Amino acid sequence: MKVARTSGTQVTATYQLPLARGMLTSYFSDNDGDAVLGEDHFFVTDSRSSVAGLQLSTGSIDVNWQAAACTTSPCPEISLAGVAPGDKVIANQTGNSDASSTLFSLTPGTGTCAPSTFCVTSAPPVPNATLTAFDFSGSYNPFVNGNVVFTGDNYFCLCLVVPADPAAPPLTVGGSVTPPDTTNVPDPEPAPPWPEEAMDGSREASKFDFELVWCENGSCSDLTDTNKNIAFNVRADDPPHGVLTLSAAQVSVIKSQALSALQAAFNQYNVNVGVGGRGSNTVYVTGDLKFDACAETTGNNTAVSRVYYPDNMSQAQYALNMTNGGVTDTLLKAIGEGIGNNAAHEIAHQLKNLFSRFGKVVGNMGLDDDSVDTYNGASCDGSKDPWVYTGVGTDADKTPIHWEMGNADVSLRNILGNKVP
Numbered sequence: 001m002k003v004a005r006t007s008g009t010q011v012t013a014t015y016q017l018p019l020a021r022g023m024l025t026s027y028f029s030d031n032d033g034d035a036v037l038g039e040d041h042f043f044v045t046d047s048r049s050s051v052a053g054l055q056l057s058t059g060s061i062d063v064n065w066q067a068a069a070c071t072t073s074p075c076p077e078i079s080l081a082g083v084a085p086g087d088k089v090i091a092n093q094t095g096n097s098d099a100s101s102t103l104f105s106l107t108p109g110t111g112t113c114a115p116s117t118f119c120v121t122s123a124p125p126v127p128n129a130t131l132t133a134f135d136f137s138g139s140y141n142p143f144v145n146g147n148v149v150f151t152g153d154n155y156f157c158l159c160l161v162v163p164a165d166p167a168a169p170p171l172t173v174g175g176s177v178t179p180p181d182t183t184n185v186p187d188p189e190p191a192p193p194w195p196e197e198a199m200d201g202s203r204e205a206s207k208f209d210f211e212l213v214w215c216e217n218g219s220c221s222d223l224t225d226t227n228k229n230i231a232f233n234v235r236a237d238d239p240p241h242g243v244l245t246l247s248a249a250q251v252s253v254i255k256s257q258a259l260s261a262l263q264a265a266f267n268q269y270n271v272n273v274g275v276g277g278r279g280s281n282t283v284y285v286t287g288d289l290k291f292d293a294c295a296e297t298t299g300n301n302t303a304v305s306r307v308y309y310p311d312n313m314s315q316a317q318y319a320l321n322m323t324n325g326g327v328t329d330t331l332l333k334a335i336g337e338g339i340g341n342n343a344a345h346e347i348a349h350q351l352k353n354l355f356s357r358f359g360k361v362v363g364n365m366g367l368d369d370d371s372v373d374t375y376n377g378a379s380c381d382g383s384k385d386p387w388v389y390t391g392v393g394t395d396a397d398k399t400p401i402h403w404e405m406g407n408a409d410v411s412l413r414n415i416l417g418n419k420v421p
Contacts, residue, residue, distance in 0.1 A: 261340025
């Protein structure tokens with residue numbers, strides 16, 4: 001990721017920030033905890049593994065912190081809670097395997113949990129907690145004998161010794177950690193607000209942001225198990241199974257069609273659909289070959305799914321009866337269409353898992369049934385269900401692929417709401 005220093009309208013310098021994933025979590029703003037400003041620093045995080053800090057006065061990178069390697073799925077998430085005096089940036093890691101939250105204070109020039117910083121794990125654990133506030137009053141450098149204390153309302157303080165007056169009450173750094181509200185429908189991570197110029201008096205920003213992430217150049221390394229980079233090619237299903245590597249222009253056709261298909265699947269609901277970021281619901285397109293699955297969502301509450309490029313590429317050939325390995329624009333679009341439509345099916349699984357206990361889901365949303373011309377169907381077999389890859393049915397009317405008007409459509413409207421004009 002690069003940031004630029006400007007003077008008026010002129011870019012005077014650009015700086016490469018060492019983020020492992022090379023991206024932020026939002027497009028339009030930095031109000032979701034991935035970027036903060038200090039007195040002389042600009043801090044960013046990729047929300048999974050890295051925090052970087054650019055010293056504004058010198059243009060030097062003097063915070064380059066990497067979290068421990070992720071060994072669970074989903075991986076813990078990192079947000080920036082604020083900046084303390086002396087430009088210490090506070091990173092908050094939630095969703096650890098033991099359900100705890102970990103706080104890190106990173107000092108420019110060290111980048112690690114050094115003696116002049118604190119690095120503590122909240123105890124007892126507050127499952128999937130969200131850091132909502134911090135109080136940086138008083139002088140608290142250096143940190144010594146740090147201890148996190150929780151009270152009944154999940155307030156915590158980092159209690160500190162004051163060497164100058166041991167008899168006096170210790171200075172504290174504190175804040176509140178709020179666990180999920182189990183009495184209401186939990187809000188997924190909100191999409192950033194629309195830019196002011198894109199708004200009008202009737203528009204409402206959606207709380208839902210569906211994102212498609214392409215696994216390339218290690219961009220999915222934080223996923224466990226299935227995170228292989230995509231080899232963009234077409235492998236003939238006819239012997240001798242020749243393989244043709246796709247050009248950048250051909251890959252662009254696939255990606256464009258995949259995004260268009262995913263947007264079309266939810267164009268009547270109040271949701272933002274994009275590519276490249278981590279949203280309230282995310283689908284990763286990986287290079288793993290599964291043979292028996294074009295896509296899958298694992299776990300009961302996950303907001304992460306995977307779509308497998310090799311399987312979609314293969315089944316698109318069967319949908320078009322083009323198994324000899326020839327590459328046409330029609331086949332490239334069919335591969336993209338399949339990826340986008342299968343991603344839509346998996347996002348519906350995510351929503352069902354998350355909202356079924358709150359009365360938002362009707363029946364089983366009709367998912368994994370034997371319906372035709374729908375996103376609901378259990379099969380992604382190109383020879384039996386070609387509409388997944390062509391976008392239209394095999395009937396005389398060429399019915400567009402759609403959500404079943406019963407349980408699926410009603411459930412999606414209950415969860416997402418109607419698209420705001």
